[in-house]
Amino acid sequence: DGGITQSPKYLFRKEGQNVTLSCEQNLNHDAMYWYRQDPGQGLRLIYYSQIVNDFQKGDIAEGYSVSREKKESFPLTVTSAQKNPTAFYLCASSIQAHHVDVGSPLHFGNGTRLTVT
Amino acid sequence: EDKVVQSPLSLVVHEGDTVTLNCSYEVTNFRSLLWYKQEKKAPTFLFMLTSSGIEKKSGRLSSILDKKELFSILNITVTQTGDSAVYLCAAPTGNQFYFGTGTSLTVIP
Numbered sequence: 001d002g003g004i005t006q007s008p009k010y011l012f013r014k015e016g017q018n019v020t021l022s023c024e025q026n027l028n029h030d031a032m033y034w035y036r037q038d039p040g041q042g043l044r045l046i047y048y049s050q051i052v053n054d055f056q057k058g059d060i061a062e063g064y065s066v067s068r069e070k071k072e073s074f075p076l077t078v079t080s081a082q083k084n085p086t087a088f089y090l091c092a093s094s095i096q097a098h099h100v101d102v103g104s105p106l107h108f109g110n111g112t113r114l115t116v117t
Numbered sequence: 118e119d120k121v122v123q124s125p126l127s128l129v130v131h132e133g134d135t136v137t138l139n140c141s142y143e144v145t146n147f148r149s150l151l152w153y154k155q156e157k158k159a160p161t162f163l164f165m166l167t168s169s170g171i172e173k174k175s176g177r178l179s180s181i182l183d184k185k186e187l188f189s190i191l192n193i194t195v196t197q198t199g200d201s202a203v204y205l206c207a208a209p210t211g212n213q214f215y216f217g218t219g220t221s222l223t224v225i226p
Contacts, residue, residue, distance in 0.1 A: 004159075033214070040126070042205065042218035050212060058213065090159070105151050106207070106214055108159040 002027045006091050006109035013085075013116050021076045021112045023091035030096045032074040033106065036060060037088040046089075049074055050096070078114065085116045119144045119210050123217035131225050134196050138220045140206035141188040150189050152180055153205040155219070160205055163191070196224045 004025045013019045025032065031050050035043040045058030049068040063082025068074050074093075078085045092106040124139045142150060149167045153160035164173040169184035177196075182189045193200055203219040 031212075035216075040218060042123075043207075043216040045213055048212060056212065105162045105165055106160075107162070110158040 004091055004093055004107055004109035006089075006112050008112060009110065011112055011114045013114070015116055016080045017116075018080060019078050019085075019114065019116075021078070021089055021091075021114070023074045023076065023109060024072055025074075025091075025093045025107075025109075026072060027093055027107060028071070029093035029107070030071070031094045032068070033092045033094075034058075034064075034066065034074070034076045035090045035092065037090060037111075043090065046076065078116075085114060088113050119208075119215050121206060121208050121215045121217040123204075123206055123220050125220060126218065127221040127223070129223045129225060130196055132196060132198060134224075135192065135194045136196060136222060138191040138193075138204050138222070139188060140190070140217055142206075142208045142215075143187060144208045144210040144215060146210060147184070147187075148209060150182055151207045151209075151214075152189070152191050153207065155203040155205060156201075163204075193222075196222075198224050198226055200224050 007022045033048040034046040037043050044060050046064050047055055047066040049055035052071050055066050055068050065077045089112045091109040094106050121142045149165050151165045152163040164180045166182035172179055172181045177194045180191045201224045203221050205219045207214045207216045
């Protein structure tokens with residue numbers, strides 16, 4: 001079965017350390033996204049990528065970095081510059097964003113809950 | 118500024134009740150509106166609406182879009198405890214999806 005795999009499920013880090021969250025998909029989707037979810041704030045876009053070796057900043061990219069070296073993989077690094085990194089992080093993919101109105105909703109992974117102390 | 122607003126923020130009902138969740142939107146070049154259900158982990162896709170006035174239905178859930186008034190509603194009839202979740206609506210614009218803050222629904226036995 002195709003899907004999106006995020007790992008780890010839970011992650012604990014000390015303040016000042018960089019941490020990388022993994023996201024792998026076998027849906028053959030071109031577009032991949034990272035969202036952050038905080039209580040009462042819905043999903044906010046961090047970064048997205050339409051094709052390999054290209055990615056764009058979302059609304060809250062500061063303190064985060066990504067790479068897209070392979071179509072299947074879109075890892076997110078939370079750097080020490082991110083002021084409030086504790087949150088639930090969701091990775092998603094879609095066939096292509098501009099095809100969304102012909103039946104291409106986002107597919108989500110199960111998320112990584114990051115706690116920084 | 119593109120935005121999606123959901124109401125109410127939370128709702129507590131008893132099993133068997135009918136609920137209506139609201140989603141209003143203002144997005145550039147509107148193409149579709151999507152509803153998702155989130156139970157702790159990954160949001161799961163429910164409906165995608167592109168045409169005004171055409172109801173999408175799946176079991177006890179249904180949704181309709183009003184492109185003139187820029188809103189959508191999600192109805193759940195004869196609610197069950199398994200319907201307890203956060204319901205999200207989203208509208209894509211450009212290369213992004215804009216999400217509302219979600220409505221947290223709790224169904225009490």
